[in-house]
Every structure is written in C-alpha cells, then in structure tokens.
Amino acid sequence: MRTGRLRTVPPVLWAGWVALATGAVLCVAGWYGVSGERFTARQLPYIASCTVPGAALIVAGAVLLASGRAPAATARVEELYGLLVAAGEEPGAPEPAVSAPVAVSGELRMVPGGTLWHRADCPLVAGKPEAVPVDGRLLAGGDLDPCPICEPDAADS
Known part of the structure; x- marks a missing residue:
C-alpha cells in the first residue's frame, strides 16, 4: 500500500490544459466553418474569430504547461541537492587528500x-x-x- 502524500496539480497546469483544449476546439470549429464556405470573403470571419484565437490559446496553453512544471522540478532538484549535501557531511569523515604534483624531476x-x-x-x-x-x-x-x-x-x- 502506498503511503505517500497526495499530489496536487497546480492551478497553472489546469489553466494550461483548459487553454489547450479550448484552442483545439476553436481551431476545429474554424476549420469546419471555413470548409463549408466556397468564397474567401465568407471564410475570413471563421479564420478571424475561431482559428487565430484558437492557435493563440494553444500556444498560451503550451507556455502555461511548460512554466507550470518548472517550480515543481526546481523544488525537487533543491530537495535532492540538500539530501546529497547532507550525505556528504557525515561527522568524522576524513578530509580529501591533497594530490601530489604530477612530476618533480629537475631534468x-x-x-x-x-x-x-x-x-x-x-x-x-x-x-x-x-x-x-x-x-x-x-x-x-x-x-x-x-x-x-x-x-x-x-x-x-
């Protein structure tokens, strides 16, 4: 049985997933609207109102997902570094030996x-x-x- 703590998802990640999903829906709606129109003048409103904002939401969602994972990863790296430093500072551990010169000959x-x-x-x-x-x-x-x-x-x- 796992006894680890419950993982929570930061709100930034939720916002990123919502922005990605909304952007995908808008892009599909824009594509569907454009595909049903024969003339370019009647396709432009679908591009302007659905496809462009949808693409912007997809990019924003990707940025939110990428930046939302950074604090968790940074915290984990700091935790691991602290454990590594604590393991290296054992009391009574000998000091590292000073290395001898590579060569000492006068010739x-x-x-x-x-x-x-x-x-x-x-x-x-x-x-x-x-x-x-x-x-x-x-x-x-x-x-x-x-x-x-x-x-x-x-x-x-």
Missing part, C-alpha cells in the same frame, strides 16, 4: 618535432625512448612552450 625533456618541453618524469614523456634532453637554444628562442601537465620551470635546465 627537462622534449620529443623531437614536438612543441612542448617537460620534466623527465612527466606522464607525457616518461618511458618514451624518443624523448631527448632539451636544448637550451630552443628554450631561449621560445620555440618550445612549457607542458601544462607537469609545469616545468626554465630554471631547472
């Missing part, structure tokens, strides 16, 4: 034809046999940029 390496220079223990060049020591002239000339992963310093060379 600088580069891959021939590459555009970056790295520390020797950078994951991008570690274990690559083609990685060679950096030429000081390339660093001085500005031809190589420092690696954004290991963040080498030019003073290391």
Whole structure:
C-alpha cells in the first residue's frame, strides 16, 4: 500500500490544459466553418474569430504547461541537492587528500618535432625512448612552450 502524500496539480497546469483544449476546439470549429464556405470573403470571419484565437490559446496553453512544471522540478532538484549535501557531511569523515604534483624531476625533456618541453618524469614523456634532453637554444628562442601537465620551470635546465 502506498503511503505517500497526495499530489496536487497546480492551478497553472489546469489553466494550461483548459487553454489547450479550448484552442483545439476553436481551431476545429474554424476549420469546419471555413470548409463549408466556397468564397474567401465568407471564410475570413471563421479564420478571424475561431482559428487565430484558437492557435493563440494553444500556444498560451503550451507556455502555461511548460512554466507550470518548472517550480515543481526546481523544488525537487533543491530537495535532492540538500539530501546529497547532507550525505556528504557525515561527522568524522576524513578530509580529501591533497594530490601530489604530477612530476618533480629537475631534468627537462622534449620529443623531437614536438612543441612542448617537460620534466623527465612527466606522464607525457616518461618511458618514451624518443624523448631527448632539451636544448637550451630552443628554450631561449621560445620555440618550445612549457607542458601544462607537469609545469616545468626554465630554471631547472
């Protein structure tokens, strides 16, 4: 047996459904009136009095339905976020560990034809046999940029 609380439908949603239904009825009435008339001059009153307002009511109903669900969805997201934050704040929980630097070596390496220079223990060049020591002239000339992963310093060379 479900013991959850009774869900209520906000008045904005009811208004949206009523506007959609009324707009659909007016569009059908306008179509029926236009289809029974042979001359354009006699069809215009049906278009002006039924079809155009019916289309406007359909659009208004769609807007009301879309905006009527937003507060309920926002409230639910806030409730779930509160539960998530409360679950993460358990007393006695260890603090997250500070991550160690990616690379600390003072030796600088580069891959021939590459555009970056790295520390020797950078994951991008570690274990690559083609990685060679950096030429000081390339660093001085500005031809190589420092690696954004290991963040080498030019003073290391």
